[in-house]
Amino acid sequence: MREMKPEQEDSREIKDELQLPEEEKPGFWGDSLADSGETDTDEKAEAAYYEARRxxxxxxxxxxxKRRKRNRILGSVLAILVLFTCGGILFRKDIGKQFGRIRTAVTNGIKTTGNKNSTDNKKDIDVAAVTGITPTPEVTEEATPTPEVTEEATPTPEVTEEATPTPEVTEGVTSTPEVTEELTPIPDPAAAAEAERIQQVLAQAENCAVQxxxxxxxxxxxxxxxxxSNPDMQQAAAGYQQTxxxxxxxxxxxxTHIFYHSLIxxxxxxxxxxxxxxxxxxVMTTMSEFNQITQTMYDKGYVMVSIYDLAQMDENGVMQGKEVHLPEGKIPFVLSQDDVCYYHSQDGDGIATKLVVDGDGRxxxxYVEDDGSISVGDYDVVPLIDRxxxxxxxxxxHGAKGIVALTGYNGILGYRTDISYQTxxxxxxDDKKAWLDAHPDFNLDTERAGAKAVADAMKAEGWIFASHTWGHKNMSSVSMERLVTDTQNFKENVDxxxxxxxxxxxxxxxxxxDGGDYTGDEKFEYLKSQGYNYYCNVDSSRxxxxxxDGYFRMGRRNVDGYRMYYNPEMLSDLFDTSAVFDPSRPTPVPPMG
Incomplete structure (x- = not known):
C-alpha cells in the first residue's frame, strides 16, 4: 500500500471525522422533527447546535x-540551539553573535503567537455568548510570520556544562526552551602565558625566601x-620584608663550624x-651516625651557612665581617669535610670510592659491593646533604652547602688526577703502582675531565672547595721550602x-x-701571596x-668517634651522642697520641 504523506493523513482525518453518524445527520433529525410536528424555532436551534459541534x-x-507542525519547528529550533551552543565553546565570538540573532527571532515569534492566541480567545467568547457552548479556540492555517532579525549585536550567551533539559510542550501553549546564557571563556593565549610566567616568578621568589x-x-x-599591577607580587614582597x-x-x-671525614x-x-x-x-663517623646527627641538628633549628656569608674581602682587599639574618629559633653553622679524595688505602674498607654525576645531573x-659490583648511590657527606x-x-x-677540603697526591674526588700517575x-x-697495574688503560686527561665535571656539578649545588695541602702536610712543623713545593703542587694539579x-x-x-695574629708570620705571608684569605684549624671550642684586615680565621669542631666517646658534653649543643653513637663502633675508642 502506498504510504501517505502527513498532509494527506490530516486531510483524510478531516474528511472522516466530519462524517457524522447516521443518527446525527440533519436528514435523520429533519424527518423526526417533521413527524413530531416540532416548530421551526426548535429545528433551527438544534441545527445550530450540531453545526457548532461540527x-x-x-x-x-x-x-x-498545527501542534504537529509547531513541534516539528520546535525540534528544529532545539537542534539548532544545541549545535550553536557546542560550537560557541570553540568559536565564541562569531557563533555567539549568530546565537543571539536566533534567540531574538525566537523571542519575537513567541510574541506573535501570543497576539494571535489573544484574538482567537476573543472569538471563542463570542461563540459562547450565542450558543451557550464554549468551543475550542479556532486554529487557523495562517503561517506564523518570520520575525525580523536585526543586525544589533547580542551579548554572547554563556553556556554551562550542564545538559539542557528537553522543554515540556503543553497543549494550547507555545513554549520556547530556556537557554542558560553562560559560555566558558576562551583564555587569551598571551594572557595565559603571562599568568604562567608570573606564577614562575612567584615560585622563584618563594624558593629564595625558604632559604x-x-x-x-x-x-x-x-x-x-x-x-x-600585580597584587600577588606586591603582597609577597611585603611579606618577605616583614619576615x-x-x-x-x-x-x-x-x-660554630663542624667537620667530618669520609663516612663509613x-x-x-x-x-x-x-x-x-x-x-x-x-676520626671517622659512620653513615648511620651522620644521618641521625643531621636530622637532629635540623630538628633543633640549625641552618648551614657558607664561610663567605660570615666575611668577605671588600674592593680594597680588606676583610669585612658580615651578618646572618635568620628567623627566631634558627641557628647558623658551617659544615666542612676533609680528605674527599678516596685514597687507595681505604679500598675494601667499607667506604665509598668515587663521586660521580648520575643521569639526572645529581x-x-x-661503592664497591662484596661481589665486586659497583653501586651508585648516596654513601658520603656530599650526596647525603644534597638529598x-x-x-x-x-x-x-641562601643555597649554601659545605666546604670540601682536598689533598692532591692521590688525585681528587676519587679520580687519579695527579701528574705522578702519568710520569x-x-x-x-706502592698503592699508586698497584692501581696503575690494575688499570692499564689509565688516561690522565680522562681522569681530570671526570673530576672537573663532578667539581662543576658540586659548585652548582652550593659546595665550595678548599686546600687541605697537596700532601696532607702539618703546616705548623713543615719547612718553608716544603710548604712552597706543596702549595705549587696543589696549584698545578688541583686548582x-x-x-x-x-x-x-x-x-x-x-x-x-699558636692562635695569635698572623701578622709578620712568614708562612702566612707566603700563603696570603698565593691568594689564600680564609684559614681554618681544629679547635675544641664552640x-x-x-x-x-688581611684574613678570616675560624676554628672547627671534629664530629667523630673520638669526640663522641671522650667528650660528649662538647657536642651537646648539636645532638645527644648517646642517641646516635653506632653500637657497631669498637670501644673504647683508642686515645689520641
Missing part, C-alpha cells in the same frame, strides 16, 4: 495539525615588569681488626679542576701559629673566629 471538531483537527634570601626574593618581584625585619641577626663570632658505609669492613681500625674509630657515590636539602630546603642559608717518578708509592680556591683547611687541624 465546527468544534473541525477546529480540533486543525489545532492538532632565607629575602633580599633576592624581594628583588625578583620588584624588578619584574608586572609588579606594579626579614623580624629576623635575628647573627655575627660571625656566634657561628659498612662498619664490619672498617672495624675488621686490621691496623687501620683504630684510626677509623678515632652528584652521587660509587637532605632537597627534602628540607630550609636547612640551607711515574722513582718515589711512586685547574676546581676553579681555584682562597680557603685553606689545615691538615691535622695544625695551624701555622666558637673561634678571628677577623683581621
Amino acid at each position: 465546527q468544534e471538531r473541525h477546529e480540533r483537527i486543525l489545532l492538532r495539525r 632565607y634570601d629575602y633580599d633576592q626574593a624581594i628583588s625578583l618581584l620588584q624588578n619584574d615588569a608586572a609588579y606594579g 626579614k625585619d623580624a629576623c635575628v641577626v647573627w655575627s660571625p663570632e656566634q657561628v 658505609v659498612d662498619p664490619s669492613k672498617a672495624f675488621d681488626g686490621d691496623y687501620k681500625q683504630g684510626g677509623y674509630d678515632q 652528584v652521587r657515590n660509587e 637532605f636539602v632537597e627534602a628540607h630546603p630550609d636547612f640551607s642559608y 711515574r717518578p722513582d718515589d711512586l708509592n 685547574p679542576l676546581i676553579g681555584g680556591t682562597d680557603i685553606i683547611i689545615f691538615a691535622f687541624g695544625a695551624d701555622i701559629n 666558637y673561634f673566629v678571628q677577623i683581621r
Whole structure:
C-alpha cells in the first residue's frame, strides 16, 4: 500500500471525522422533527447546535495539525540551539553573535503567537455568548510570520556544562526552551602565558625566601615588569620584608663550624681488626651516625651557612665581617669535610670510592659491593646533604652547602688526577703502582675531565672547595721550602679542576701559629701571596673566629668517634651522642697520641 504523506493523513482525518453518524445527520433529525410536528424555532436551534459541534471538531483537527507542525519547528529550533551552543565553546565570538540573532527571532515569534492566541480567545467568547457552548479556540492555517532579525549585536550567551533539559510542550501553549546564557571563556593565549610566567616568578621568589634570601626574593618581584599591577607580587614582597625585619641577626663570632671525614658505609669492613681500625674509630663517623646527627641538628633549628656569608674581602682587599639574618629559633653553622679524595688505602674498607654525576645531573657515590659490583648511590657527606636539602630546603642559608677540603697526591674526588700517575717518578708509592697495574688503560686527561665535571656539578649545588695541602702536610712543623713545593703542587694539579680556591683547611687541624695574629708570620705571608684569605684549624671550642684586615680565621669542631666517646658534653649543643653513637663502633675508642 502506498504510504501517505502527513498532509494527506490530516486531510483524510478531516474528511472522516466530519462524517457524522447516521443518527446525527440533519436528514435523520429533519424527518423526526417533521413527524413530531416540532416548530421551526426548535429545528433551527438544534441545527445550530450540531453545526457548532461540527465546527468544534473541525477546529480540533486543525489545532492538532498545527501542534504537529509547531513541534516539528520546535525540534528544529532545539537542534539548532544545541549545535550553536557546542560550537560557541570553540568559536565564541562569531557563533555567539549568530546565537543571539536566533534567540531574538525566537523571542519575537513567541510574541506573535501570543497576539494571535489573544484574538482567537476573543472569538471563542463570542461563540459562547450565542450558543451557550464554549468551543475550542479556532486554529487557523495562517503561517506564523518570520520575525525580523536585526543586525544589533547580542551579548554572547554563556553556556554551562550542564545538559539542557528537553522543554515540556503543553497543549494550547507555545513554549520556547530556556537557554542558560553562560559560555566558558576562551583564555587569551598571551594572557595565559603571562599568568604562567608570573606564577614562575612567584615560585622563584618563594624558593629564595625558604632559604632565607629575602633580599633576592624581594628583588625578583620588584624588578619584574608586572609588579606594579600585580597584587600577588606586591603582597609577597611585603611579606618577605616583614619576615626579614623580624629576623635575628647573627655575627660571625656566634657561628660554630663542624667537620667530618669520609663516612663509613659498612662498619664490619672498617672495624675488621686490621691496623687501620683504630684510626677509623678515632676520626671517622659512620653513615648511620651522620644521618641521625643531621636530622637532629635540623630538628633543633640549625641552618648551614657558607664561610663567605660570615666575611668577605671588600674592593680594597680588606676583610669585612658580615651578618646572618635568620628567623627566631634558627641557628647558623658551617659544615666542612676533609680528605674527599678516596685514597687507595681505604679500598675494601667499607667506604665509598668515587663521586660521580648520575643521569639526572645529581652528584652521587660509587661503592664497591662484596661481589665486586659497583653501586651508585648516596654513601658520603656530599650526596647525603644534597638529598637532605632537597627534602628540607630550609636547612640551607641562601643555597649554601659545605666546604670540601682536598689533598692532591692521590688525585681528587676519587679520580687519579695527579701528574705522578702519568710520569711515574722513582718515589711512586706502592698503592699508586698497584692501581696503575690494575688499570692499564689509565688516561690522565680522562681522569681530570671526570673530576672537573663532578667539581662543576658540586659548585652548582652550593659546595665550595678548599686546600687541605697537596700532601696532607702539618703546616705548623713543615719547612718553608716544603710548604712552597706543596702549595705549587696543589696549584698545578688541583686548582685547574676546581676553579681555584682562597680557603685553606689545615691538615691535622695544625695551624701555622699558636692562635695569635698572623701578622709578620712568614708562612702566612707566603700563603696570603698565593691568594689564600680564609684559614681554618681544629679547635675544641664552640666558637673561634678571628677577623683581621688581611684574613678570616675560624676554628672547627671534629664530629667523630673520638669526640663522641671522650667528650660528649662538647657536642651537646648539636645532638645527644648517646642517641646516635653506632653500637657497631669498637670501644673504647683508642686515645689520641
